[in-house]
Amino acid sequence: MNKINTQTQPQPPKGWRSYSSDKLALRNVLLIDPAQNLKKRADLIIENGIIQQIGEITDGWDGEIIDGSKLIACPGLFDMHVHLREPGYEHKETIYSGCHAAASGGFTGVAPMPNTDPAIDNPGLVNILREKAVGFPVEVHPIAAITLGRKGKNLSEIGELVDTGVMVFSDDGSPIVIADLMRRALEYTNMFGATISEHSEDASLTMGGVMHEGAVSTRLGLPGWPGIGEEIAIDRNVRLAEFTGGKLHIAHISTAASLEIIRRAKKNGINVTAEVTPHHLTLDCSLLDGFDSNYKVNPPLRTKEDVIALQEGLADGSIDVIATDHAPHAPDEKEVEFIKAPFGMIGLETALGIIHSKLVLTGKLTIERMIEAMTSAPRKVMGLSDVSIKAGETANLTLFNPDEKWRVDRDLFNSKSKNTPFHGMELTGRAVGVINRGLVWIKDEK
Amino acid sequence: MNKIRFNHLLGLEGLSSEVITEILDSAEAFLKVLSRPIPRVPSLRGVTVANLFFESSTRTRISFELAEKRLSADVVNFTASSSSMNKGETILDTARNIEAMKVDVVVIRHFAQGSPHFLADRVNAAVINAGDGSHEHPTQALLDIMTIRRKTGDLKGLKVLILGDIAHSRVARSNIYGLLTMGVNVKICGPSTLIPREIESMGIEVTHDLEEGLDWCDVVNVLRIQLERQNEGLIPSLREYQRSFGLTRNHLERVGGEKIIMHPGPMNRGVEIDSDVADGPGSVILSQVTHGVAVRMAVLYLISGREQSIE
Ligand SMILES: [Zn+2]
Numbered sequence: 074m075n076k077i078n079t080q081t082q083p084q085p086p087k088g089w090r091s092y093s094s095d096k097l098a099l100r101n102v103l104l105i106d107p108a109q110n111l112k113k114r115a116d117l118i119i120e121n122g123i124i125q126q127i128g129e130i131t132d133g134w135d136g137e138i139i140d141g142s143k144l145i146a147c148p149g150l151f152d153m154h155v156h157l158r159e160p161g162y163e164h165k166e167t168i169y170s171g172c173h174a175a176a177s178g179g180f181t182g183v184a185p186m187p188n189t190d191p192a193i194d195n196p197g198l199v200n201i202l203r204e205k206a207v208g209f210p211v212e213v214h215p216i217a218a219i220t221l222g223r224k225g226k227n228l229s230e231i232g233e234l235v236d237t238g239v240m241v242f243s244d245d246g247s248p249i250v251i252a253d254l255m256r257r258a259l260e261y262t263n264m265f266g267a268t269i270s271e272h273s274e275d276a277s278l279t280m281g282g283v284m285h286e287g288a289v290s291t292r293l294g295l296p297g298w299p300g301i302g303e304e305i306a307i308d309r310n311v312r313l314a315e316f317t318g319g320k321l322h323i324a325h326i327s328t329a330a331s332l333e334i335i336r337r338a339k340k341n342g343i344n345v346t347a348e349v350t351p352h353h354l355t356l357d358c359s360l361l362d363g364f365d366s367n368y369k370v371n372p373p374l375r376t377k378e379d380v381i382a383l384q385e386g387l388a389d390g391s392i393d394v395i396a397t398d399h400a401p402h403a404p405d406e407k408e409v410e411f412i413k414a415p416f417g418m419i420g421l422e423t424a425l426g427i428i429h430s431k432l433v434l435t436g437k438l439t440i441e442r443m444i445e446a447m448t449s450a451p452r453k454v455m456g457l458s459d460v461s462i463k464a465g466e467t468a469n470l471t472l473f474n475p476d477e478k479w480r481v482d483r484d485l486f487n488s489k490s491k492n493t494p495f496h497g498m499e500l501t502g503r504a505v506g507v508i509n510r511g512l513v514w515i516k517d518e519k
Numbered sequence: 520m521n522k523i524r525f526n527h528l529l530g531l532e533g534l535s536s537e538v539i540t541e542i543l544d545s546a547e548a549f550l551k552v553l554s555r556p557i558p559r560v561p562s563l564r565g566v567t568v569a570n571l572f573f574e575s576s577t578r579t580r581i582s583f584e585l586a587e588k589r590l591s592a593d594v595v596n597f598t599a600s601s602s603s604m605n606k607g608e609t610i611l612d613t614a615r616n617i618e619a620m621k622v623d624v625v626v627i628r629h630f631a632q633g634s635p636h637f638l639a640d641r642v643n644a645a646v647i648n649a650g651d652g653s654h655e656h657p658t659q660a661l662l663d664i665m666t667i668r669r670k671t672g673d674l675k676g677l678k679v680l681i682l683g684d685i686a687h688s689r690v691a692r693s694n695i696y697g698l699l700t701m702g703v704n705v706k707i708c709g710p711s712t713l714i715p716r717e718i719e720s721m722g723i724e725v726t727h728d729l730e731e732g733l734d735w736c737d738v739v740n741v742l743r744i745q746l747e748r749q750n751e752g753l754i755p756s757l758r759e760y761q762r763s764f765g766l767t768r769n770h771l772e773r774v775g776g777e778k779i780i781m782h783p784g785p786m787n788r789g790v791e792i793d794s795d796v797a798d799g800p801g802s803v804i805l806s807q808v809t810h811g812v813a814v815r816m817a818v819l820y821l822i823s824g825r826e827q828s829i830e
Pocket residue numbers: 245246247272324325371372
């Protein structure tokens with residue numbers, strides 16, 4: 074479909090409204106910015122997209138006033154692992170639909186992975202994707218492919234990509250199979266201070282695997298994807314990071330043993346960071362029992378023990394980042410025999426509610442740590458400037474109602490796809506606004 | 520008769536001993552029907568049964584077809600090679616077609632684990648799993664259990680050894696579920712590369728020593744070994760497999776005692792089982808085939824919810 078781009082000025086998601094950022098106050102809002110140890114209730118005054126003042130609005134102040142008494146305002150959430158499927162798979166998602174999904178999930182920035190067709194391996198494509206997000210309060214910072222065409226052979230023109238502002242490289246969807254190529258990728262990116270985000274999987278150990286290998290896969294007779302398939306790859310990559318001094322980010326870790334490798338590497342001063350998804354933090358492989366392909370993800374859901382270990386690793390900072398691995402697929406692609414279904418679930422519109430309900434409200438994670446893992450931590454790995462709630466700074470904020478109870482309804486998603494196992498789940502805590510790039514999108518009160 | 524109802528037969532996992540006993544008891548009644556001069560009853564008159572075979576299996580298909588005809592059901596057959604199932608039609612299309620055709624019972628054999636569950640979630644028809652990948656093959660296990668019960672009278676406390684490629688075997692899984700539910704002790708025996716991880720968690724024991732297993736058991740159920748396992752690097756060769764795990768007269772003589780010998784077929788004679796064992800004393804392999812028809816009649820009859828008596 075060679076449709077000419079007739080994209081109009083993006084409108085807020087259904088049930089949301091756009092406000093002017095010329096003169097706007099969030100009255101009596103709870104400000105939380107863990108990076109500067111800020112947690113206080115105040116009026117936040119924005120003028121021309123800039124935070125003008127944190128204090129109290131005076132009588133007779135003539136801007137727009139939004140009641141923030143039920144809300145938390147934190148730095149804008151950033152998701153450093155999403156699949157927006159453009160170009161090549163626009164029937165699953167586009168930059169446009171993905172940015173809507175991101176905004177309604179409270180994200181003001183996302184990093185789409187380059188496993189598109191063609192792969193994002195050159196500055197031209199990177200710039201096209203960025204431009205498609207203009208008009209959204211959501212920044213799109215593409216991650217570029219490590220290798221040309223994601224073919225795992227020759228390095229992309231990483232220097233030129235760095236010049237256009239790309240600081241993270243990944244062949245996500247596939248691992249770098251050849252150890253020597255990973256070595257060179259780490260050496261080469263290190264020259265620019267850039268980072269390799271690696272989908273760590275030893276394909277010889279996971280070939281044909283569709284779920285975690287263990288008691289449940291044995292019962293179901295499904296081919297296993299053992300934890301060791303991830304752990305051996307992480308171990309290799311961490312050793313190569315140590316050997317080269319390069320910066321390594323481990324995408325979507327899923328097992329307790331992977332976490333131990335990362336803990337040890339950090340203790341030894343190796344340049345490694347890690348991310349975990351909301352689904353690996355809250356779901357385990359026993360849910361595969363009914364052969365529902367919405368639970369089929371790569372890496373697979375692991376055991377209850379792994380889930381608990383990952384929760385602890387996130388809480389103590391061993392795992393730096395929460396990232397969704399938002400992986401949209403059309404219904405007719407997912408609604409097939411389990412072994413034939415593609416891997417992945419969507420996550421942008423449920424991440425905040427899931428983490429808040431299942432980890433924060435249960436006392437497993439502080440709200441500060443949640444915010445940090447979804448804001449400053451991913452921005453740091455991405456090489457982006459920090460976002461602060463401070464007078465004089467650009468207003469890049471997420472508004473969040475921690476008490477709102479809602480039921481996940483995939484039919485109301487802004488994403489083009491509906492592949493979520495969280496459909497129908499009752500959650501507490503919901504994103505209700507995003508402010509960024511001079512745009513203010515806020516959900517109407519119920 | 521026919522007190523217990525079930526909507527689908529997707530597997531033996533989770534099926535109660537009452538239901539299994541009900542099926543076996545009905546199968547006994549149908550076995551009598553099968554020995555009559557005219558082995559046919561009108562129990563399923565007016566009931567449409569669709570046999571969906573996404574994977575070829577002559578034995579299971581014929582056994583189901585025969586069972587359906589003996590029950591006077593209307594039968595339609597779809598096989599992967601002859602129908603649109605091969606031409607890009609998805610399993611979701613198949614489900615929709617079944618709905619549109621208003622079929623009452625679907626018998627499905629599929630290469631993919633969970634496909635009968637997929638259908639059962641999407642159609643009003645009763646679904647019978649005739650084997651889904653390496654997951655379950657409930658009617659095979661039911662006929663195995665029936666065969667054992669007929670031979671021993673009582674199942675409780677019996678010891679059954681399942682021998683062979685457990686990892687890829689739907690027959691093994693269904694037997695394990697069903698036998699454990701009926702109070703039978705189960706041990707499995709095979710090369711470590713064909714025993715799936717954490718299988719002890721199902722409540723069974725594992726041995727890699729055939730004679731130790733034989734010495735322990737009352738019944739040995741021998742599974743078919745596929746040549747592919749050699750090319751997948753799971754066993755060095757069929758020759759070496761035969762050397763360690765092929766069931767021979769010698770093994771049986773060394774451990775002594777009466778053993779019931781079973782095999783779901785088709786057999787690789789001289790590989791997993793020697794001819795003099797398969798055709799020798801203790802072998803119930805041919806009765807398994809006969810019981811297969813009776814068990815499938817029982818399942819079809821009970822699942823259709825018809826009230827007519829068999830007599
Ligand atoms: Zn990945």
